[in-house]
Amino acid sequence: MALTKARIVDSVQEQLGFPRNECVNLVEDLLEIIKRTLGADEDLLVSGFGKFCVKKKNKRKGRNPASGEDLMLAKRKVVSFKCSSVLRKRIGG
Secondary structure, three states: OOOOHHHHHHHHHHHHOOOHHHHHHHHHHHHHHHHHHHHOOOOEEEOOOEEEEEEEEOOEEEEOOOOOOEEEEOOEEEEEEEEOHHHHHHHOO
16 A cells, blocks of 8 residues: 555654644645755755655667657656665665
């Protein structure tokens, strides 16, 4: 089962005991900070969890899997994640 924003809000509310609307605002603000940081091409390090990095991909040759047609993929930015050793041990990796 996927962890949804609503489940995160429920968990924060359960842990902190704040009213639901405050928990919604807290989660939304945190996600906005993450988006703004990554949008500014800055890495995001969460100690004990992992590191989100913005990586630049150059344009390259690609192929449409449905038609087999060759095409050029534009350069783009992607977000990658590397988990910390603490998280890796916890999930059994």
